[in-house]
Amino acid sequence: MKNVIAYAEHRHGETRKVTFELASEAGRIAAALGGKAHAVVLGPGSEQLADQLKSYPLDTIFLSEDADVEAFLLDPIVDYLEAAARIAGPSLVLIPNTLSGRDVAGRLMVRLHAGTVADVVELKVDGDAVVCTSPKLGGALITECALRPADYGVVTVRPNAFAVGTGGAGARLEPLAKPAGKNYCAVVERDVEEGAGELALEEAPVVVAGGRGLGGPEPFDTLLKPLARALGGAVGASRAAADAGWVPYNLQIGQTGKTVTPNLYIAVGISGAIQHKVGMRASGTIVAINKDAASPIGEFSDLLVVGDAFRIVPELTKLVETAKGHLS
Amino acid sequence: MENHQEPIALSSFLIERRSLYHVKIVVTIKLVPNPNAEKRIDPQTKRLVRTGVETVLNPYDEYALEAALQLKERAGGDTTVTIFSMAPDSLKEGLRRALAMGADDAVVLSDEALEGSDVSATAHAMAAALRTLKFDLLVVGGLTDDSSTGAVPGALAEHLGLPCITNARKADIKGDAIEVERETDSGYQTVRGPLPALLTTALTFGEPRYASLKGIMGAKKKSIATISLQDLSLDRPVGTNGSKTELRSFAPPPVRGKGKIVEVSDGLSGAQAIFDFLADKRLV
Numbered sequence: 001m002k003n004v005i006a007y008a009e010h011r012h013g014e015t016r017k018v019t020f021e022l023a024s025e026a027g028r029i030a031a032a033l034g035g036k037a038h039a040v041v042l043g044p045g046s047e048q049l050a051d052q053l054k055s056y057p058l059d060t061i062f063l064s065e066d067a068d069v070e071a072f073l074l075d076p077i078v079d080y081l082e083a084a085a086r087i088a089g090p091s092l093v094l095i096p097n098t099l100s101g102r103d104v105a106g107r108l109m110v111r112l113h114a115g116t117v118a119d120v121v122e123l124k125v126d127g128d129a130v131v132c133t134s135p136k137l138g139g140a141l142i143t144e145c146a147l148r149p150a151d152y153g154v155v156t157v158r159p160n161a162f163a164v165g166t167g168g169a170g171a172r173l174e175p176l177a178k179p180a181g182k183n184y185c186a187v188v189e190r191d192v193e194e195g196a197g198e199l200a201l202e203e204a205p206v207v208v209a210g211g212r213g214l215g216g217p218e219p220f221d222t223l224l225k226p227l228a229r230a231l232g233g234a235v236g237a238s239r240a241a242a243d244a245g246w247v248p249y250n251l252q253i254g255q256t257g258k259t260v261t262p263n264l265y266i267a268v269g270i271s272g273a274i275q276h277k278v279g280m281r282a283s284g285t286i287v288a289i290n291k292d293a294a295s296p297i298g299e300f301s302d303l304l305v306v307g308d309a310f311r312i313v314p315e316l317t318k319l320v321e322t323a324k325g326h327l328s
Numbered sequence: 329m330e331n332h333q334e335p336i337a338l339s340s341f342l343i344e345r346r347s348l349y350h351v352k353i354v355v356t357i358k359l360v361p362n363p364n365a366e367k368r369i370d371p372q373t374k375r376l377v378r379t380g381v382e383t384v385l386n387p388y389d390e391y392a393l394e395a396a397l398q399l400k401e402r403a404g405g406d407t408t409v410t411i412f413s414m415a416p417d418s419l420k421e422g423l424r425r426a427l428a429m430g431a432d433d434a435v436v437l438s439d440e441a442l443e444g445s446d447v448s449a450t451a452h453a454m455a456a457a458l459r460t461l462k463f464d465l466l467v468v469g470g471l472t473d474d475s476s477t478g479a480v481p482g483a484l485a486e487h488l489g490l491p492c493i494t495n496a497r498k499a500d501i502k503g504d505a506i507e508v509e510r511e512t513d514s515g516y517q518t519v520r521g522p523l524p525a526l527l528t529t530a531l532t533f534g535e536p537r538y539a540s541l542k543g544i545m546g547a548k549k550k551s552i553a554t555i556s557l558q559d560l561s562l563d564r565p566v567g568t569n570g571s572k573t574e575l576r577s578f579a580p581p582p583v584r585g586k587g588k589i590v591e592v593s594d595g596l597s598g599a600q601a602i603f604d605f606l607a608d609k610r611l612v
Contacts, residue, residue, distance in 0.1 A: 011514060073519050074492060097478075099513050102471075103494045106482025109448055115572025116447055118477035131576060137376075141369065143578045150572055156478070186491040186521035194515035206611075231612070249532050250511070255363060256387055256531055264611050266602075274364055281584065285609055287602055293589060302587035303605045311595025312602070319603040320612055 001130065001153050002035035003091035007081060008053060009101060011193075013045030017203050018096045018159040020056065025123060025162045026094055027057025032125040035091070038062060039171070040084045042077055043069030050173055058171035062087070064178070070191065072184035074100070078107045079179040085112055087174075090151040092130055097156035098202075105156045112152035117145045119259075121161040134158075138255055138278030159202045160261050201251065206233025207262045209253055209280070210241055213269020213290065213309060217246035223313045224268060230320040236260065238270045254279035268309045272297025289313065350406035351501055351523075354463040355396045355431065356454065356484075357413045358386040358472050359422045374575045375444065383422045388469030388529075390429075390536035395499065395529045396467045397430045397537065403501050408432045412461065414442065414454055420552055427547035428539035434550070435461060439557040444568030447477045452570075454480070455487030456560040465506065466526045470495060481528045491521035497532040 006022035008015060023039055030037035036059040041050050046063040053061055062084040068076045081104065085091055093108060095101045097119050109116040122133035129146040132155055136143050147153040201207065208228040210220055224235045235251060242252040253260055254276040265283035270276055272288070272295055280286070281300060288301040289309045298304040305312065362382040370377050385393075393411070400407045411426050411434035420436045427434060437457040445453065458466065466488070468481040485492030493499075497516070498509040501523070508519045511530045539547070557566070564570060588605070592598035606612040 073517075073521070074494075078486075099495055099511070102478035103482045103492065106447075106451070106477075106479035106484075107486040107492065108482075109479055110451065110483050110486035113572075114448070116477065116479050117573055118447075118479060135581070136578075138363065139581060141578045142581050144576045146574045146576050148572050148574055153572075186493055186519055186525075188517050188519055190518040191512075192515045192517065200513070249530070264606070278363075282581065285606075285611060286584075286587075287605065289598070289602075293591060298589055299586055300584045303602065304587065304589045305592060305598045305601055306589065307592040307598040308595065312592070312598035315595045315599030316602050319599055323603075323607075323612055 001090045001092045001147070001151060002033050003088050004030040004033065004035065004037045005085060005088055005091050005093045006037070006039045006058075007093065007095045007101070007104065008039050008041045008049055009096055009098065010041065010043070010045060010049045013048035015049055016159070016200055017164065018098070018157070019049075020164045021159070021162040022094045022096060022157055023053055023056035023058060024165045025157070027168070029092065029123055029125065029130070033130075036060070036088070038084070038088050038091075040081055042066070042080050054168060054171050055166045056168045056171070057165075058168055060088070060174050061171045062174050062176050064176040066178060068184060071188055073186035073188055074103055074107070075182070075184050075186065077104055078111065079182055080176055081108055082111045083176055083179055085152060092147070092153040092155065095154065095156050097158050101156055105154050109154045112154065113150070114152035114154045115147045115150060116154045116156075117147065118156045120155045120157050123155070135282065139259075139281055140278070158259070158261070159200070201234050201236055201253070201258055202260055204234035204260070205262055206231040206264045206266070207236045207253070207260050207280070207283070208233055208266045208268065209236035209238065209270060210268045211238035211270030211276070212240040212244075213271075214241065214246070219310070220247055223310065227266070227313055227317045227320070230317050230324065231264070233262065233264070238276045267297055267301070268313060270297055271295045272300065350408055351399075351403045351465065352463045353396045353400060353407065353409045353465045353467060354412050354458065354461055355389070355393050355409060355426075355467045356469070357389040357393065357411050357423065357426055358469070359383045359413060359415050359419050360386045360472060363387065369578055373444070374578065383419050385422070385426055386469055386472050388471050391531055391533055392467045392469040392529045393426055393429060393431060394536040395496065395527070395533045396465075398534060399465070399499060399501060400430075410435060410461065410463070412454075412458060413437070414450065414457070417554060420554065423552055424547045425539065427550045427552075428543040429537055430543060432550065434552040436552060436554050437556070438554050441557055441567045444571065445566050446571035446573045447479050447483065448572050449566040449570040451480050451483035451487060452564060453557070453560070453562065453566045455484050456562055457555060458484065458488060460555070460560070464523045465501070466490065466524070468526060468528045470528045470530065481526060485526040488526070490524055490526040492526045493519050493521055494528040495530045496527050497530045499527060499533075
């Protein structure tokens with residue numbers, strides 16, 4: 001593999017930060033491999049996103065506005081990506097490690113007879129191999145895994161792990177032809193967007209998470225949301241809070257939920273069971289507020305404040321808002 | 329593209345056939361080391377030490393099994409749920425827990441030559457074994473707790489040529505089709521696809537049930553059949569040599585020391601302690 005392809009996931013042209021992280025990293029790795037970096041943008045809204053991607057270090061942006069990408073589940077995406085990879089020639093395909101990204105990666109791996117490494121947080125070129133760093137066993141081990149020399153490799157990349165760097169000189173746009181002879185059968189009958197405008201939890205620079213100690217659903221709105229907003233972050237939750245129905249499951253952080261790596265993680269009323277720890281332990285700075293000085297979260301927090309969260313959080317929100325006011 | 333409509337007589341015949349006979353559901357289950365136990369890697373083989381560590385059902389697969397059991401209850405008739413697992417022979421008794429929850433039988437693909445298989449080799453071998461089972465619906469957990477590549481469901485669908493409907497929180501078998509409500513990164517979708525199909529489940533499908541005493545007793549008599557690579561005809565090597573990736577090194581993450589603990593009696597002093605700490609680190 002000599003070239004690198006970044007798959008730019010989007011919704012009607014709206015994308016997330018991870019797309020630009022992938023485009024930046026594609027340029028960097030392609031330079032190290034002595035090949036070219038490309039991006040693939042699929043479905044309605046592709047042209048809009050392709051324009052944005054022009055300022056990244058890419059050679060070609062393959063695109064298709066084909067509405068089938070939204071009308072049918074997954075299959076058209078895999079077909080188009082395979083087609084782009086065949087045109088580009090031997091390459092490493094970077095896919096965001098999101099719900100749909102993972103589905104795409106498994107299928108593309110088979111199509112391209114590729115090796116695959118998941119949840120990659122660092123990429124290096126070592127001779128003719130690409131070496132991928134990824135946490136395993138819920139972050140209990142950090143592994144380095146090499147893709148053996150082959151025509152194609154597929155990796156899923158963890159959001160928030162790679163730096164964004166522009167510096168492109170106007171990539172070429174190349175429309176992809178519709179793959180022939182396909183009969184798509186998984187029909188998307190309804191597509192509903194919820195929580196639009198919320199900062200994606202995995203990409204938020206700050207996460208304020210609540211647990212059992214909050215006692216009910218209201219404090220997530222009245223206590224945590226204002227603090228998260230003041231800090232420019234997102235609200236998350238422990239499994240206990242999600243299981244109790246206080247918040248939707250898509251806010252759950254931990255073993256059976258999301259893995260987040262913000263610069264700052266504030267855990268409010270969360271005891272810090274292993275189930276939760278594996279989803280947030282790689283965060284930059286961890287601050288916990290808990291009424292129990294002996295709660296396990298103290299073992300891996302940079303600061304544990306033992307006290308009443310219901311009194312501390314509103315005061316902290318005020319302090320942060322005041323500081324922001326002084327700066328602006 | 330227009331949907332291809334079956335002639336009514338034929339489709340009602342198919343519905344009848346399914347209710348008279350059965351919908352055959354297969355659930356894949358991986359046995360993983362207890363997530364709460366300490367994990368070790370053998371420095372020689374660079375593989376996870378699985379002996380001497382309690383083995384449990386991969387938590388995501390328990391949700392897949394719960395979904396399969398709910399579908400079986402709703403479909404009625406002689407619908408069956410078969411467990412499929414790729415596991416060392418010594419661990420296969422761990423599947424009794426899945427049988428106790430209500431699965432009908434289990435098939436284990438077990439072969440020393442599979443050791444060291446990466447995700448591409450694993451999916452290749454699993455697909456070959458699943459092809460011999462014949463089913464209407466294959467239910468797979470979304471992730472595995474130990475290696476968490478999440479690539480297996482998609483890879484199986486690709487190998488087996490099945491529609492791949494992932495992250496289901498609701499599903500209904502309707503004749504020769506499956507209707508699914510699935511979670512997406514930004515909301516949800518409803519999707520309809522023909523059977524046979526591959527389904528993966530979101531955790532919102534439903535909490536895995538506990539095995540009843542009757543279930544536990546009954547599981548002792550249920551069949552766990554073993555097949556080996558000899559029963560399959562693979563067209564490529566598996567195991568370490570059949571893998572396209574190679575583990576080069578592994579290490580525990582940087583140790584996160586125990587930080588400062590501050591006890592406060594009122595809200596403002598707690599808030600000030602956090603604010604000062606964050607200001608010091610330039611986080612506010």
